[in-house]
Amino acid sequence: MPLLQARSLTRHFGGLAAVSAVDLSVEEGEIVGLIGPNGAGKTTCFNLLSGFLRPTGGTIVFGGEDITGFRPHQVAGRGLVRTFQLTTLFQDMTVRENVLLGMHLHSRQGLRRLLFGRQIFPPDEVTGSDEVLEFTGLAPQADQLAKNLPHGHQRILSIAMALAARPRLLLLDEPVTGMNLEESGHVMALVKTIRDRGTTILLVEHNMKAVMGTCERVVVLNFGLKLAEGTPAEVSTSAAVIEAYLGAGLQHA
C-alpha cells in the first residue's frame, strides 16, 4: 500500500476546475516530482494534500488513514509536512528559532518547566535542532535572523524547519526556485540525503534539471489534469509534455 494515495482529487474555484480527478500515489522511500507549466494546478494540489484547501471531490489516504478534510496542523501531526513556494519563513526570528518551531509537534513542555525552567528549551530539543542545522549546513548562521540570510539559505532553512518536524512524507514546493546551478545542485543532493535517511519526498519544481536529476518518478499536470506519469526519461521525451512545457509556439496553431 502506498504511503500517500489521492484518488480523483478535485478542486473547483467558482466554476473553474483547478484540479480535476487527479490520481496520485507516492510509495514509501520514493522521490516523486510533480511538474507542469504555470497554472497547471500543482500548488493547488499541494494545498489539498496538506489540508490548506478542502477538496471538492476525491479522497486522500496517508499511511492507511483517510485524512480528507483534515486541518493543516492535523495533517502535519500525521507526518505529512510541507514547505511553501514563496520563501515563507519566520523572518524576524533567528535561524535556530525557526528550526525549533519546526520541532513543535514533538515538543513536550509542561507548565512547570515553562514557568520555572532555567532553560528556554529542553536539552533534547536543542540538540535536535543542532543536528538539523548541522545536517543542512546552517549551523554557522544559527543565531542570525532569518531575514538576513541569502536567498538560497532561506530556502534551505524552510526545508530544515520541515525536517525538524520529522515528517514521513515531505512536500517540497519549488525548493530550488531562484537558485543558481551550484546552489540547486547542493539542495537536490540534500533532498536525496533526506530520502536516504528515510523520508519520502514529493516535490514541485520548475527547474527541470533538478527534477530530472533527482526524481525517480515524475507526474505531469496540465490544466488541472494528469497529463503523464513515468520516469524522468520517459516524461522528458514525451511530445505532449514538451509541448505543454515549452509551449506550442505559433506554427502549431
Next chain:
Amino acid sequence: MPSNARAATVFVAVVALLIALPFVGGDYYIYLFALVFINVILAASLRPSLTCGQLNIGHSAFMCIGAYTSALLAKNLGVPFEVSLLCGALLAAVVGLAIGYPSLRLRGVYFAMVTVAFVEAIRLIASIWVPLTRGNAGLSVPKPSLLGMSLATRTSQYYLALVLMLIVLVILYKLERSRLGLVWKSIGMAENLAQSLGVDIANHKLLAFTLGCFFAGVAGAFYAHFIRFLFPPEFGFLLATNILVYNFVGGRGHFAGPVVGAVFLSLLSEPFRGSPYETIFFSIVMLLTILFLPGGLITLPGKLAGLRRWRPTSGTYAPPASA
C-alpha cells in the same frame, strides 16, 4: 550573554528603585506608580494576543469583569482579596474564552470591531444591572486585606501592586521566551507556515487571548480595591484603546514595549497637570511619537545610536537573541 546580564542588571536596578520609592518619593508617587503598575499589567497582558496577530480593542471589558467580580465578592460576601482577585481573574478568563472561541474565525478588523462591540456591551451591562452593580451610581469597594491583614495604607497597597505587576511580568516574560511564546510569535508572523509545522493555531490564539483576559482581570481586581470605586463608563471603549495604544506607542518589537508605553503615557500627563491644555499637550506628544517613531519608543535608543554612529545598519532595532 553579556547583553542579558546587562538587561538583568537594569531590571534589578529598576526594581530596587521601585522598592525604594516609598522611602524617597512622596505619597503622591506611591499612588501614581500603583496606577502605572495597573496600566503596565493591562498593556503587557494584551501583548500575547497582539503577538498572535489579533487586534484586540476590548481589553478593558475583562478588566471590568475582574474589577466587579472581586469587588462584589469582597463587599457582599467578605471574601478576602487574594481569593476575590483569583475569582475575578478566572471569571474574566472564562468570559474571554466564551467570547474568544467563536470570534477566532473573524479576521483582522472584523475581530477588532467585535471586541469594540463587546467592550461596550460589558460596560452597558455593568451600567444596566443596577441591583448587582449599582449601575452608574458607582460601587464603593472595601480596602484590600491580604492573608488576613488589612492593607490600609497606600504604601502597603503600593507594594501589593508592585508585587502583582512583577509576578505578572515575570510570568508573561517567561511565556514569551518559552516555546509557547515562540509559537505565538510564529502565528503572528506567518500563520500558514505555523500550521504546516503542526501548530494548532486556533487553540494557541485562544490561549493567548484567554491568558490576556485573566491578567486583565487581575489588574481589574487590584484597581477595584485600590481606587475603591467602580463606575461603568470608565471601562468603555476609551480605556480599551488606551491599552492598545500603550502597546503601539511603546513598540511591538520587544517585551519591554508595552511596559515602556504604559509608563510613558501614564506619566505623560503629569508635567502638564494643572494646565488647561493638558489633554492637548498629551495628544500632540502622542501624535509626534507615532509619526517619528512608528516602531514605538523602544526603537528610540536604536535611532539615537544610529544617528550618533552614523552607521545606517545600526539603525534597525533587533531584539536580543533568545538562546
Next chain:
Amino acid sequence: MKQSTPFTLVGLLAAVLLGSSPGAEAADVIKFGVSTPLSGPAAPWGIPHKGATELIFDEINSQGGLEVGGKKYKLEVVAYDHKYVIAEGAATVNRLIAKDSVKFISILGGTVVKAVEETVNESRVLNLPLAYADGLVSPRNPYTFHSFPSPPETVTFWNWIKQHHPNIKRVASITPNDDTGWWSLKVETKYVATLGYEVVAREFFERVVTDFNPLLLRVLAQKPDIISVLAAPAGSVGLIIKQARVLGYKGRFIHIGQMDTSVVAGIAGKENVEGTWVHGYVQTPLPEKVKNWQARYTKKHGEWNATSIDFANPAFAFVAAVKKAQSLDPKRIAEALSTVEFENLWGKAHFGGKDYYGIGNQIIYPMPFSEVKDGVAHLVAQLSPPHN
C-alpha cells in the same frame, strides 16, 4: 545599543521623579486645590468652578492678601483636570494632598467626590465640594462642607408652585442615570408626594444622549402637567424641551440644578422655553451684586458663564471661615465653617441642615428661582430651604 532599551525606562522614571518634584515653597501662600473637569463633557461646570475661585482669590490678593494671625497670605488656586473620570479624580485629589500638600480642596462631581470620600477623610483635608451625592453630607464626613444647594434644599420650590399654580397635578421626572440623578429623583419624588402630587413617570437617561424622542414618547403617554428635569446640564435640558414641544407637549418644565437658560432657549427655541421654572439662574431683575460679578468675571475670563455665580460658594465660604478662624488648621477652619455667616452672591449664607443630614455641613442661603418669560429668566422668588 539594543541593551539600552531598559535604560530608557530608568531614565524616564528618574526624569519624572526629579523633573516634577515639588520646588521650594513660599511660606506665605495658602494653596486651595480644585479638582474639576476642565475638559470633556462636564467642562462647562468645571471651568467656571475654577474661574470663580480664581477671581475671588485674585481680588483678595490684589488687596494684599488674606490676613491670618496678623500675617498676610496670598491665596493660590491649584487646579487639576479630572475629566469626570474616577481614576483621574482620585489621581488629582491625591496629587493635591500628597504632592502639593494642599489642605483645602473643592471637588466637583458626585461620582468623583464619592470615590475619594475616604481619602479626603483620612488625610483630614477640608473639602468644599460641588456635587449632588447621596450621603455626602453626613456625620461620617466631618470635614466636607457641601457648598451648593442639593435636592433636599431646592425642593422647597414645590411649595411655591403648589401655592401659586394649584392646577398642576401630574408630575413627570427625567434625570441622568447616575447617583446624582437617582438621589435627586428620590428626594423630589418623596417631597412632592407629601405635597399631594402624583408622580406619573420617572425616566433616566445617559448623559451622552441627544435624541430624547424615545424617552419622551413614553413620558408624554402619561399626560403630565409638568416635567421636572433634575440635575441635567443645560444642553440636555434644551434638547428635552425642544423635542417634547415637537411631540406636542404643552405643559411646563421645571429644572433643578444649575443651568444657563440662554443656552436652553438657544437650543430649544425661545417660545418653547416660555414659562419654564429654574433654580439658580436669574437674568432680570439682576441684583446689583450679581451684575457686578458678571462684569468682573467677564473682564477676567472673557467668556461669561452664569454657573460661576453659585460655583463661587466654596471660595466665599473658605475665605470667610479662614478670616473667622484666624488659623490655617483645617480643623479650626472646619469649626469656623459650622458657625460662620457669610455673604455669597445671593445674600447671607451659612452651613446648616443638621436636622435633615445629621450634621450641619450643607450650605444654606436664599436660593433664587426664576421663570423664563420671553426667553429671559425673571426672578420670581428667593426661597430658603425647608430646613435650616
Next chain:
Amino acid sequence: MTAALLVQSAVIGLSIGSIYILMALGLTLMFGMMHIINFAHGAVYMLGAFAIYYVYFQWGAPYFAAFVLAMLLLGAFGYLVERSIYRPIKGGVEPTLVALLALTTLLQAAGYPVFGTLDKHVPPVFSGTRNVLGVMISVERLMIIPIAGALVVGLYLFINKTRMGAAMRAIEQDKEAAALQGVNVNVINGLAFAVGFALAAAAGALMAPIFKLDPMMGEQPLLKAFIIIILGGLGSIPGAILGGLILGLIDSIVATALGAEPAFLLSFVFIILLLLWRPTGLFGHAL
C-alpha cells in the same frame, strides 16, 4: 406600543438612520480603499457642526451655502490629514490607528478653548410639524431624509459615473493595477479622505440645528457608525446604507419600547451574533 407610536418612532428612526448612513459611508469608503478605520470621524462630525455654527448662525450666511462650505472645508482638512498623517506613515495599520486616535483627542481637547465651554446651538432651519401617516413629525427631522438621500445619490453618482470615482473603485479592487492605468494613488487616497471627511461634516452640519453642539458630540455617532459598517460589511456602500437604516430603527423603536441603554446593548449583541453567523457582515467580502 401603539401603532401611532410605532410609526412615529419609525420615521424618527429613518431620519436618525440617514445621519448614521452619512457617517458610515465615509468610514466604509476609506476602509475599502486603504484598510484603515478612521477613528477621527467623530471629531470631523463635530467640526462640521461647528462650521455651521459659525458660518450660518454667527456670520449669517445662508444655511445651504454654509452647509456646502462646511463640506468643502472639512474635505480639504481630510486631504491634509492624508498628506500629513496617513501618507508619511505609509499605510502602517497600527501607527495610523494611533495617529488618528491622537488626532481625535487633540481636536476634542482643543475644542473647549476654541469653541468655548458652554453647549452651543444653531437655530432651526426648518420649522413646524407635518402629519405623516397620521402622526406628527417635525419638519426638521423629516428634511434630513431627503438631504441625506441626495448626498447618498450624489456619492453614488460620483463613484460610479466620474473618472475619479472610477479611480477610487479601481484602487479598492487592485491598488497596483490602478497605478498601472495611470492613477495617482496618493492623490486618490487623499480624495477618499476628503470625501469621507466631507460626508461626516455633512452629517454634523445636518444635526447642528437639531441637537446641541459640544466638542465631544462626535463620540456617539462614531460608535454607531462602527456598528453600521460592521453590520453592512466593511467596504460595502450598500451595506452601510442598509446597516444605517437597521440601526436607526433599532435605536428609535427599541429605545421607545425599552429605553436607550437596552437598545444600545441590543445593537452590540446583534452585531456580535451577526458576525458569528456571517464573519464579514451582510455585504462584506473576505479580506
Next chain:
Amino acid sequence: MLEVRDLKVRYGAVEALKGLSFRVSERSIVSLIGANGAGKTTSLRALTGLVQPSGGEVRFENTSLVGLAPHEIVRLGIAHVPEGRRLFPKMTVFENLKMGAYLRTSKAQMASTLAMIYEHFPILEERGRQLAGSLSGGEQQMLAIARALMSRPKLLLLDEPSMGLSPIMTAEIGKIIRQINALDVSIILVEQNAMLALTLARYGYVLQTGALVLQGDAQELLQDDGVKKAYLGL
C-alpha cells in the same frame, strides 16, 4: 527607445535582479524568457515603478524612469499588463477599458481607440456590460491587453500572457501580439512559454536566477539547445 543598464532589485536580503542590461528598439518585440524565479516579472515591475530598483539605470526616450511613480511612467507611454492580468473584477468590461484610458481625457481620442480595440477584440464589445470577473481566462487576458492599449502606449510590457491558457487560446494571443506590434507598438514579452515568445520576438534574453545567461536573435535562440537546457534540464 528603452535602455536598461545594470538594473538591480533587492527584496530585503535577497537580490532578485543582479544587474540586468537590455535594450528595446522602436517597433520591435523583445522577449525575456526563463524559468520561474528567474527575475522576469521583477524586471518589468522595476521598469514601471512598482518596485524601486536598488541600482542601475532605465532610460525611456532619454527620460530616466528611476524614481518615477507608476502613474508618471504610464504618462510617458509605457503600459504594463501585469502577471495574472489584474483586472478590476467588480467593474464591467467597458469600465475596465475606460480605466485603461484614465490619462486620456479627450473623448474623441478615446472613442477612436475604443473602435480600434473593438476591431481587434470583437468579443469585448459583445461582453461590454459583463463584469470582468465573470470572463473566461482567455477573454480576461484579451481584456487585460486591450485595457493597456487604451492608453495608446508606445511600449507595451506583457507579463506571461499565455499563463493558464489552452494552446488554441495561446495561439490567439500570439496573433494579437503581432497585430499590436504592427500598430507600431514596441513590446517586451515576458514568457515562460519560450516557443511562443521566441516565435514572436525579434530578439530574446534568457534569464536565470536574476541574471542574463543568454541573448541573441530569436530565431537563433529557438534553435539553441541552451534554451531547452535551461528549461528542461536536458
